[in-house]
Amino acid sequence: MTVIKETRDFIVCIKPAGVVSQSDEGENMVTLLGECTGSTVYPVHRLDRETAGVMVFAKTREAAASLSEQVLSGRMQKRYYAVTRAGLRPESGVMEDLLFRDKSKNKTYVVKRERKGVRRASLEYSLACEKDGYALWDILLHTGRTHQIRAQFSSRGFPLCGDRRYGGEKAENTGLFAYSLEFTNPASGSAETFTAKPQTDAGPFSLFGEYFL
Numbered sequence: 001m002t003v004i005k006e007t008r009d010f011i012v013c014i015k016p017a018g019v020v021s022q023s024d025e026g027e028n029m030v031t032l033l034g035e036c037t038g039s040t041v042y043p044v045h046r047l048d049r050e051t052a053g054v055m056v057f058a059k060t061r062e063a064a065a066s067l068s069e070q071v072l073s074g075r076m077q078k079r080y081y082a083v084t085r086a087g088l089r090p091e092s093g094v095m096e097d098l099l100f101r102d103k104s105k106n107k108t109y110v111v112k113r114e115r116k117g118v119r120r121a122s123l124e125y126s127l128a129c130e131k132d133g134y135a136l137w138d139i140l141l142h143t144g145r146t147h148q149i150r151a152q153f154s155s156r157g158f159p160l161c162g163d164r165r166y167g168g169e170k171a172e173n174t175g176l177f178a179y180s181l182e183f184t185n186p187a188s189g190s191a192e193t194f195t196a197k198p199q200t201d202a203g204p205f206s207l208f209g210e211y212f213l
Helices: 029-037 061-073 148-155 204-212
Strands: 002-006 010-015 052-058 077-085 092-102 107-111 118-131 134-141 176-184 191-195
Touching: 002 029, 010 029, 029 052, 052 061, 052 191, 061 176, 077 148, 077 204, 092 148, 107 148, 118 148, 118 204, 134 148, 134 204
Parallel strands: 052 176
Antiparallel strands: 002 010, 010 052, 077 134, 077 176, 092 107, 092 118, 118 134, 176 191
16 A cells, blocks of 8 residues: 555545455455554545555544545546446547446446436546557546446446456456545645556556556
């Protein structure tokens, strides 16, 4: 785990794949950050266990309230890279769907009608690079539903590489990385932007190593 920045109010870090964002049991980011920095931290957003990338954790209750409000209001902007098979068209646009979360199966489904438990989901996407039959997508989330990117791309016949739960081909890691996070500093009110690059030595992103140089 890499800590990008630590202040009196928050910690920005890179969550490794395979570690849960928050949990009462087992290895998770809250306990790992506590051990690494000696600080008590408060989760304000999440990434799927399979997803690596940039996250922010609050260090005070006041900062947690401010950052959580930014998440709920959509003022915290999150951008992702995703890898799928090539061929999705158009090469840029907006995906808008109704999503139903089945907690018993730990899976999200795109559905056609609104009913109890169904929530609207939206994201912007654009093709960043295409190589050897694979595509690298740049994604901006408008909403932050559980498994949103994974479910929306899979419903169009282009599951993320390595995402076996949603029909993706086998790979060393899931082809999803949270590369950019923008929010307002709870103390100063200034805009904060943090970015990182996915590992390209193995897994779905290895094909696009030159893109990240």
